[in-house]
Amino acid sequence: MEKVVIVTGANSGIGLALCERLLTEDAQLRLCLACRNARRAEAARSALLASHAGARVDSLHLDVGSVQSVLAAAQEIKARYSRIHFLYLNAGIMPNPRLDAKALFKGLFSRNVARMFATADGLLTQQDLVTADGLQEVFATNLFGHFLLIRELEPLLCQAGHASRVVWTSSGNARRSAFSLQDVQHRNGSEPYSSSKYASDALSLALNRHKNSQGLFSSVICPGLVMTDLTYGILPSFFWTLILPFMWLIRFFTNTFTLTPYNGAEALHWLFLQNPESLDPRAKYHSLTSGFGTNYTQPRQMDIDDETSDELYSKLLELERVVGRQLSEEKKLAR
Numbered sequence: 001m002e003k004v005v006i007v008t009g010a011n012s013g014i015g016l017a018l019c020e021r022l023l024t025e026d027a028q029l030r031l032c033l034a035c036r037n038a039r040r041a042e043a044a045r046s047a048l049l050a051s052h053a054g055a056r057v058d059s060l061h062l063d064v065g066s067v068q069s070v071l072a073a074a075q076e077i078k079a080r081y082s083r084i085h086f087l088y089l090n091a092g093i094m095p096n097p098r099l100d101a102k103a104l105f106k107g108l109f110s111r112n113v114a115r116m117f118a119t120a121d122g123l124l125t126q127q128d129l130v131t132a133d134g135l136q137e138v139f140a141t142n143l144f145g146h147f148l149l150i151r152e153l154e155p156l157l158c159q160a161g162h163a164s165r166v167v168w169t170s171s172g173n174a175r176r177s178a179f180s181l182q183d184v185q186h187r188n189g190s191e192p193y194s195s196s197k198y199a200s201d202a203l204s205l206a207l208n209r210h211k212n213s214q215g216l217f218s219s220v221i222c223p224g225l226v227m228t229d230l231t232y233g234i235l236p237s238f239f240w241t242l243i244l245p246f247m248w249l250i251r252f253f254t255n256t257f258t259l260t261p262y263n264g265a266e267a268l269h270w271l272f273l274q275n276p277e278s279l280d281p282r283a284k285y286h287s288l289t290s291g292f293g294t295n296y297t298q299p300r301q302m303d304i305d306d307e308t309s310d311e312l313y314s315k316l317l318e319l320e321r322v323v324g325r326q327l328s329e330e331k332k333l334a335r
């Protein structure tokens with residue numbers, strides 16, 4: 001039976017590299033690129049078909065930051081496919097990151113230099129926006145849109161006797177200290193990215209507890225530090241090119257500098273090959289690259305407790321109801 005694999009944010013960076021790797025792994029896949037930009041999605045699809053002639057690659061419009069777009073995309077997916085084997089929740093933003101130059105300078109001469117680059121700990125602050133749905137944009141894009149998508153696709157993801165997988169592209173920057181159950185959207189903080197990624201880790205744990213019995217398994221990965229549009233938004237590409245030799249060297253001391261999208265997609269690809277029952281729901285699977293360029297995947301325990309993850313899950317279900325009511329009122333008014 002053909003495997004249906006959906007990848008959000010598939011038109012560039014780690015998502016596109018994952019698609020390449022999956023098609024190389026299994027030429028029979030039915031791959032769906034779920035992207036918000038039709039032109040970039042079509043370019044990615046053409047590139048994939050150029051290197052994998054005859055592959056079955058679909059594209060689908062999905063803006064995970066818009067509730068209506070998520071609902072419409074879910075309807076379309078249900079019309080197209082009868083089951084989903086893998087749903088890669090990879091789309092993500094880190095908007096307007098501001099670099100704390102003082103912290104960067106201090107960090108360069110400290111013992112934590114490798115960790116600083118690997119996690120951006122203390123280096124970045126971001127200014128969040130509010131979406132048309134009234135949600136914090138980073139939360140809506142990195143977490144809530146994906147949560148709604150899972151909820152809408154449950155009939156295809158939770159089927160008796162079959163295992164389905166969701167895989168979150170999280171980050172080493174996911175920190176408990178940036179997240180608060182009293183402010184899950186991170187309206188009042190300056191680290192919405194870190195908060196949203198911590199929330200995805202916590203949600204993954206809750207999904208496993210609530211949905212494993214229905215055949216749905218969730219995993220979380222960290223791609224390492226990868227040169228993509230996202231990192232070029234933090235510092236211009238010429239800066240990264242300038243310090244690249246330095247980063248190659250650091251790779252002999254820390255393995256999180258994966259640098260290329262191909263390497264960053266290592267754990268996503270590795271999970272594709274694993275039996276879900278063999279995975280640890282409390283682990284984040286890290287893409288790692290050694291000083292000599294060898295790629296491998298390593299599980300590391302996440303700093304998450306059951307109470308936090310369950311409470312977050314309940315809050316997201318409640319927000320789903322609120323957003324649903326809001327939408328039906330808007331529809332009534334529009335009639």
Ligand SMILES: NC(=O)c1ccc[n+]([C@@H]2O[C@H](COP(=O)([O-])OP(=O)(O)OC[C@H]3O[C@@H](n4cnc5c(N)ncnc54)[C@H](OP(=O)(O)O)[C@@H]3O)[C@@H](O)[C@H]2O)c1
Pocket residue numbers: 008009010011012013014015034035036037040062063064065066090091092093141169170171172222223224225226227228229230231
């Ligand atoms: N690069 C790193 O070092 C790093 C480290 C840790 C985690 N990550 C995570 O890796 C994932 C992939 O990022 P990347 O590094 O590969 O960067 P990227 O090349 O910028 O890819 C991000 C993808 O997400 C899509 N996207 C953004 N907002 C969206 C929305 N509202 N709806 C649908 N798609 C949307 C982008 O589409 P558009 O082309 O339309 O913008 C793009 O395809 C992200 O979740 C990121 O947080 C990256």
